[in-house]
Amino acid sequence: MTARVGVVTFPGTLDDRDTQRAVRIAGLEPVPLWHRDKDLKQVDAVVLPGGFSYGDYLRAGAISRFSPVMETVVEQAKAGLPVLGICNGFQVLTETHLLPGAMLRNNHLHFVCRDQKLRVENAETAWTADYEAGQEISVPLKNIDGRYVADERTLDELEAEGRVAFRYLDGNPNGSLRDIAGITNAAGNVVGLMPHPEHAVEPLVGTGRTDGLGFFTSLLKKLVA
Amino acid sequence: MTLDTVKHANETPDVEQPWAELGLKQDEYERIRAILGRRPTGAELAMYSVMWSEHCSYKSSKVHLRQFGEKAPENDALLVGIGENAGVVDVGQGYAVTFKVESHNHPSYIEPYQGAATGVGGIVRDILAMGARPVAVMDPLRFGAADHPDTKRVLPGVVAGIGGYGNCLGLPNIGGEVVFDPCYQGNPLVNALCIGVMKHEDIHLAKASGAGNKVVLYGARTGGDGIGGVSVLASETFDDSKPTKRPAVQVGDPFQEKLLIECTLELFREGLVEGIQDLGGAGLSCATSELASAGSGGMRVDLDRVHLRDATLSPEEILMSESQERMCAVVEPSKIDRFLEICEKWDVIATVIGEVTDGERLEIFWHGEQIVDVPPRTVAHEGPVYERPYARPEWQDALQADDANALPRPQTPEELREQVLKVISSPNQASKSWITDQYDRFVQGNTVLAQPEDSGMIRIDEETGLGVAVATDGNGRYAKLDPYAGAQLALAESYRNVAATGARPLAISNCLNFGSPEDPAVMWQFAEATRGLADGCLALGTPVTGGNVSLYNQTGETAIHPTPVVAVLGVIDDVNRRTPMAFREEGQLLYLLGDTREELGGSAWSQVIHDHLGGLPPAVDLDREKLLAEILIAASRDGMIDAAHDLSDGGLVQALTESCLRGGKGARIVVPDGLDPFVFLFSESAGRAVVSVPRSEELRFTDMCGARGLPATRIGVVDGEALEIQGQFGLSLAELRAAHEATIPSLVG
Amino acid sequence: MARVVVDVMLKPEILDPQGQAVQRALPRLGFEGIADVRQGKRFELEVEGPVDDAALARIHEMAETFLANTVIEDFTVRVDS
């Protein structure tokens, strides 16, 4: 069996076609979703891909959050639908408050594009089940608003509940608090991270690694189980 | 104020008109009057003045650019040649590729961020207008001295602007150049290149045909930005006494452009577009007159229908506005509804502003009154042409006589080592990753190679692995010493870079950055460089598909170095066979291909160690370049080499440093018998590359070189943690890395 | 038409690298005596119709739910005189 994975396109989304390719390479079926449609077309999971939706104007993710498709995504995410937000998608998820905290301008104020080492801290979410807890992976990072912040209480809570899903290794690229690269909700179905697993699925292009494939294969494992 | 209609112009022939303020010369104004048989209206004057500016009409350069057509090599790959928004090349399997490099120099000096950003935006629209999906950008840049205060202002702004715009569009930035030289102080060069991919049947042209077809303006609203901006600005030298020549710059909206791209591609997919033109310099004046001029009929436009951002704009201003992110399409009446529907889907404003007529005139109306009635060809394609006087400057001989080969050289291995460190850490030779790490190189998921590789490479078909490679190069120092050879060296280097990655060079685009054409010495440099480039392209079999000319890059009497930038496009049948530059496997053999002569004129060494520019640039041998390319391509295809890196500024030691650092592997190098170690390391002889050969392939590889007559010298082996020049000195990778990577961040970080 | 201004600033406890970069650059440019710089956003809204309490309440709501992200930002709303 395979799973149908919806990939949302907002105006200004960039990595939608790349995400569809990654889904396909992982053996799943990509289903394009349009921001104006409330209908999720019966998908088994949704990815909010990277890019600059609405130009990142106002704040990254702030305008997309109000699109019709997000109404349904929020509703179904609360009911357990697996949702992955990558980069801009992560920003949308924080703006909707499906995930806590916010993303701010990188502390060095520049866009940064590089191969980034991460540690998978939580290997039990819908999107990380194919990794081992503590596993180190490298995937591309590319953003200018990637600095994760939340208040101390929220951070402590995230740590205590094992909801820090990924941490930056070998240097914090943007000043994110506690080196946080990605987090999950309490149920483990909603995951957001700044780095781009969809750009690490083929040996030839990108950084030439395939460390990101696990995000998509994890899904299959979870859904079939 | 009364509207200056055609009728009014007829009735008031003697009105004083501001032609001089608009940059026209007396005889040009007289010519407009002669064409029209009356004085132009204000709107007509606005159109002619922007379209006849140097930037839009190429009036000084045209007579020289003609050679690119006249001397064009026979080439079946060329699908669309010079004259359209960009040329189109057949790359096989039904795919076509379009690419072009353009300048945004003057706006980037005034407002670095927006100037550079809108430079990217403009070239992307040119590529889009051909029917192609833009797939990558590149940015050849030149700044003043690295430690000059103005460089600290201009460089970060330009880099942020290119990144801010390109990243937001989702176009991987896969290469470019960063060069520092005091000659660019006050005249930075910001060139931008875009590559687009389409199927043969998707090629679109900029022409309006079919009477009754609608003319649709879509994209951003028209505002008062950059009125007479780019065009006038890029057509004269800066002069503080004329503030009118420094109008408001345009501000780009990359989000709008991203919508414009997706919207336009969907319009193409549904076959809704008959003809299309982007709006860039000269805005609607350019788009309407070019579309009408290239088509079969005339055109009628109701200018008051244009969506405005500022309701107070006059018709003249609307015609001249250079507001960004706009396109103009010609659409059959039966397809208009669907066209507008797709625009609505993408939140893109679209307005029918006119239609194609069966007449021969371009007629523009403002609330029903006619304000323009012109033959479009006279605006767009039959502007003035100047045979500017040119003369070899009298200082050229003295410059060439000041031989760099006679400069004092290092006397001891210790001194040689020191000079190596100085050269590889100098701003021009140092790593540019502080800059390029601000560009997204992964987006779209097809980037096979990106900077600092010799060329950027993009996969265009996932099934077959078909790909294209592009490199851009230019060396103003060489061109200053000899503009003819300098242009050919730029071509040769770019050609070599493409071949080094395993791709077969097919065609070129170019951006010719020079000083004022009114200076006969500059005009001579221009004439020599174009002649050199045209001859070079004929010899290499790579036609010129298009390009751009940027003149008036000078402050007072001082022009920049003549700086022809050449972009070569190559094709590779299977990107799995590409050759990267990194030394990766210990024990592999390093071969130097080509001949090393004593050639230090214009070299990085002469600049860094002696602050010297004189003598002759390296000799050009295009037959040798061709042979070298054939060997590199064959070796890549047949798996005989694992790494290749072309040799250019900085010579062998620069190439070795880069390949070692990229792969994190050292190399043990033996200076060949009879070669002076200093010349071996620093000479910049053209037609060379260093390759890494697996031992199992050595015989096959050397046999091939031998049989084809290409000198191949074994110079060492990939090994250890240091670059060691035996009998001379060693430099650990850590030392090399520190020297190579710290410079740029410390200057601008 | 009346103008309403919404100012949005990062909360005091949140690091503001843009403001810091500005502050650090000032002495180099010869401007001394600025102890701290914070950089925020200013929105100028042109409001159709009267700016009465009801209108201001709506703009306040707009600021709270949209113009500012109250996880990290504070805001103020005022009529421009």
Place this chain on the structure above:
Amino acid sequence: MARVVVDVMLKPEILDPQGQAVQRALPRLGFEGIADVRQGKRFELEVEGPVDDAALARIHEMAETFLANTVIEDFTVRVDS
């Protein structure tokens, strides 16, 4: 310590894509009646010492040469009360 506020806005004739994006989003969020939105920057400067005419003149110069890019932006300086 006194606070001086420098507001920097794009000149009226210059395109403000951010402001436009915000304005276009408002009706979708149920906020009608906003005819135009412009987005600018707000700098809060904490000034050591007295904010007299001399200090304000210096801040004015700082705004003109550094905080604002007068090619595309206008600015105002005022003491925060």
